[in-house]
Amino acid sequence: METIEKTLRNLVKEALANAFDHEADSIHIETPADKSHGDYATNVAMTLAGVFRKNPLDIARGIVAELPASDVVERVEVKPPGFINFFIDKHVLLDVIRTVLRDKHDYGKGEDKSEHVNIEYVSANPTGSLHVGHARGAAAGDSLARIMKKAGYRVTREFYVNDGGNQIAALARSIEARYLQLFDEDAPIPADGYHGEEIKEIARRIKSEHGDRFLTEDGHEHFRKFGVDHLMKNMKEDLAAFRVDFDIFASELTLYEKGEVEATLAKLEEQGLTYEKDGAVFLRTTLKDDEKDRVIVKSDGSYTYLLPDIAYHKNKLERGYDKLVDILGGDHHGYIPRLKAGGEMVTGKKGVLEVDILQMVRVIQDGQELKLSKRSGKAITLRDLIDAVGTDAVRYFFARHSLNTHMDLDLDLAMRQTNENPVYYAQYAHARICSIFRKAKEEGLPFDLGLADFKTLAGEKTFDLVEKLGAYPALIEEAAQKRIFHKIPAYIHRLAQSLHSFYGAVTVLASCERERSERLMLLEAVRIVIEDALGLIGVEAPDKM
RNA sequence: GUUCCGGUAGCUCAGGGGACAGAGCAAUGGCCUUCUAAGCCAUCGGUCGGGGGUUCGAAUCCCUCCCGGAACGCCA
Structure with a gap:
């Protein structure tokens, strides 16, 4: 689409070539806040002041003198310290109305970038409900995906389900403890267990479905699977209510089952990127700007989370995306260098992974910070937010804040429908x-x-x-x-x-x-x-x- | 101690080399016999954390210090 900006950019480009024999690679065209500065303006003369070693005002006048005639531009003026202000023909400006009416929701759509971007966000462990932090990530990732799609990127939205690691075993044990408690058995929640209400709910459902069957039979596998399925279903429902969609839910467990984790380890070892020390296998991430090498196989033979994560990113890249974007919580920032290092090692490509970090959300109620304690199960959930405040208000609220600001969410204010x-x-x-x-x-x-x-x-x-x-x-x-x-x-x-x-x-x-x-x-x-x-x-x- | 964020109006936040630093909320004063007053119009409100520096020009870039948050595991 030929926009006014593009037209102006070309005019200035031509004028620069004629007046100063200068080839400009990028010309910034802005819309001034102050109407008296025209409909559009450029600061190109000032940015070239250093290059030409000339007064920006003289450069601006030189450009304007060579500006080709155009029926778009009604008037041009030069203003100190060196701005060139364009006043556009009113009929040209008004024409945007007919453009919008014609294009409807295609208006503003970018040209096809022929770039396929995979955006991963939320990726919450299925060990409880989504909380406020996930809500911010969900709003961010979903909004970005929609915007990038509109701008002409091909976008795949992805949620990584950590259904294979230690935390899932802890989940199963927590469910088991709650299940046993329903039969008045003395069963403490494990130290690394989960205390949320939703765990009790899962135990109740298992009881109503299977009765006392797992008092005698080993229920671990059932607890695990039922727990993950139930919690994932809840999360998907909450996300849908929050108008957050995904194209792919990628499973960590599947990576194990398909042998991709082992294959990744083997590949890293083959390349000589690992070494053994104190009975553990280290990955030489320091070769790729990490501050120290990282353990990928513990001395007890099990894997750290880094290895499946590398396998996962390898898997994503092999699916043919041009770029991967991860949206992670601020508490993971230290993790970025090793993740990027792993991704580079396993693909041989640099810079295909970009990570956006979102900072913490403080929840304020009655003028005081509400402490979010995941262990105790007292976190504010996404569902709470949707019920109390509404999807529109929460989505708008999150969308208004840049990802890297630490923000305060005042519940009392948010709930007021005024x-x-x-x-x-x-x-x-x-x-x-x-x-x-x-x-x-x-x-x-x-x-x-x-x-x-x-x-x-x-x-x-x-x-x-x-x-x-x-x-x-x-x-x-x-x-x-x-x-x-x-x-x-x-x-x-x-x-x-x-x-x-x-x-x-x-x-x-x-x-x-x-x-x-x-x-x-x-x-x-x-x-x-x-x-x-x-x-x-x-x-x-x-x-x- | 190191790394990453942040510190801008009373509060929540934009602006992140350019034209007088912006918005919402809060505060003050006007505007409903006319298309929805969840609105409009006007006013008030700022040593851009402190101090150095670079630049024609710094809230913005660099250095340094202070304050707040987060991370620095063979946890995820």
């Missing part, structure tokens, strides 16, 4: 537009959304909206490329703000049909983009509120 909650501001803008269309139909006011041009649309409020509609494609591209989804809610808010302001100043359902139609076209375009942008962060756009 204008204190910013998600409603955006949703209300959408509902308001729907309401206007309902009203027009109720009143039997005719309008035409297929007009070929605009004769009556004018005014600052109109162009605020139009400019924001125009900025949408570049927003998608930037958010996807930098993987910073929190730009989306910020944009939604700005767009909603312009809409509300427009609404206050302009009567949309004007008595003149031409005016009415043009305004409704504008609002329908805004509605589409709000709905689309909300969709990118998993928030619904209600027709009425």
Whole structure:
């Protein structure tokens, strides 16, 4: 799609070549916050000041003098310290309305990047319920996946199920203890066990299904399988309610069963990347920028979690993705170097794995921090959040914050369904537009959304909206490329703000049909983009509120 | 001690080399006989943790110190 930005970029590129015989590789075009600085602006003259050893103002004037004529640009000006500001022809700006109405939810869609990205997120151990931290990761991963898909990447969303390790054995023993307790047996929860309510629930279900069968029979295998299945089912339900989807649930156990873990170990050993010390096998991750070598086979012969994790990433890469993105909790940051090292060793490729770290969430209630204790089973769960606050508000809340901020979630504030909650501001803008269309139909006011041009649309409020509609494609591209989804809610808010302001100043359902139609076209375009942008962060756009 | 995050308005957070530092909430004053007041309009509010440096230009980059969170296992 030929955007105004692209056009401007080409114009500047050409001017630079003519005026200074300079080949510019990247020209930054921005939309100034201050209207008096034009519809678009570039700082290219200032960035070239060092290169040319010239005053940026002179460079800017030189560029402007050589700027080819264009029917897009109405006026250009140079402002200190060296900005070039573009004022765009109003008809060109307004044309975005017809583009949005034509493309609908394809508006803002990026060109096919022919790059297949696998995003792994949540990947919670099936040993309990999803908690607030998982919720943040889920919201982040899902939003990123939607944004990247929109931007033109091929995206696979993946959840790694740790169903094969020690923690699952501990889960089985915890279930067993709860099961025995149901028969008044003295069975303490193991030291490394899990105390959550959901474990008791699992024990009750097993009892109602099998009675006292496992008092005499060894139930470990059944406890394990039933526990994992039950907990995974719960997690999937919670994630679905949170509008978080996955394409693949990858099983650690399956990696073992298919011999991929052993194969990975063998491959690493063959390559001479391991050595034995104190009866354990170490991987030479220091060859790849890790601070020390890591144990992959313990002296008792069992594997550390690193080995299956490497096998898993090897497995993912062999499925043909161009890039892997892992979204991990902040408590795993020390793990990144060895994971990347392992991935490199086993594939011989560097930089295919990127890790985004999400920082901790503090939950505040009654002005105090709620301590999350997973062992005691008293963590705030995703289900609690959905029930108390609602998916829309929680998704919007998480989406608003950059991944690496440590954030406070004030439960009391989040639960209030008032204008204190910013998600409603955006949703209300959408509902308001729907309401206007309902009203027009109720009143039997005719309008035409297929007009070929605009004769009556004018005014600052109109162009605020139009400019924001125009900025949408570049927003998608930037958010996807930098993987910073929190730009989306910020944009939604700005767009909603312009809409509300427009609404206050302009009567949309004007008595003149031409005016009415043009305004409704504008609002329908805004509605589409709000709905689309909300969709990118998993928030619904209600027709009425 | 080392590593990774963070410290910006009363609170929660954007901005992460460029034009006067922004938003929400909170506070103050206006606006519902007109398309939804979950709204609009206006006002108030900041030594960008401290100190050095680099730059035409620093909240942004570098150094250093202080404060908060996290991680530094043959746990996951």
